[in-house]
Amino acid sequence: MATETWIVYKTESMSDRGWEERMLMPRQSLTNILEENWSAEENPKIPEPGHRTRAYKTDDEDAITHAREGDWVVTRVEKFASFDTDTRIVVCYCKYEAIDPQWEEVSRGASANELLEAVEAVEV
Numbered sequence: 001m002a003t004e005t006w007i008v009y010k011t012e013s014m015s016d017r018g019w020e021e022r023m024l025m026p027r028q029s030l031t032n033i034l035e036e037n038w039s040a041e042e043n044p045k046i047p048e049p050g051h052r053t054r055a056y057k058t059d060d061e062d063a064i065t066h067a068r069e070g071d072w073v074v075t076r077v078e079k080f081a082s083f084d085t086d087t088r089i090v091v092c093y094c095k096y097e098a099i100d101p102q103w104e105e106v107s108r109g110a111s112a113n114e115l116l117e118a119v120e121a122v123e124v
Contacts, residue, residue, distance in 0.1 A: 003086040005044045009034040009053050009072065009094055017096040034072055034094060047074050047092050057103065066103040073097045 011017075011032040024031045035053060053070035072094040080089040 003040070003042055003088060005039045005041070005088040005090060007037045007039065007044070007047065007090045007092065009036065009047075009074070009092045011072075012075065012093050012095055046079070046090055047077060049074050049076060051092070052099075053094065055101070056106075063108070064106050067106050068101050068103045069099060071096055071098045
């Protein structure tokens with residue numbers, strides 16, 4: 001069984017910067033979670049204090065076009081493991097430290113539809 005790791009970035013407190021904009025769906029309750037990532041790698045790269053979150057820009061079709069280092073910095077990391085499964089949880093507490101945005105264009109691979117069409121063409 002592969003190890004699953006859930007990495008959660010959250011603010012130090014519920015009232016940290018931007019609290020009015022952070023809502024969980026579908027109940028729309030407020031949260032201090034900034035972002036989360038899942039990894040199925042055996043040894044995923046675990047963020048350390050000083051690591052910054054990432055920020056992204058999207059186009060009109062919600063496709064990510066640009067990325068940069070974010071304004072939230074990891075201050076401490078807590079790691080948890082399940083006794084019953086191969087699931088790990090890593091909680092990264094963050095503080096807000098704005099930086100000058102240095103946006104970089106994100107190169108995109110083929111879309112899922114393009115990949116499926118390529119596989120179907122090979123199978124025929």
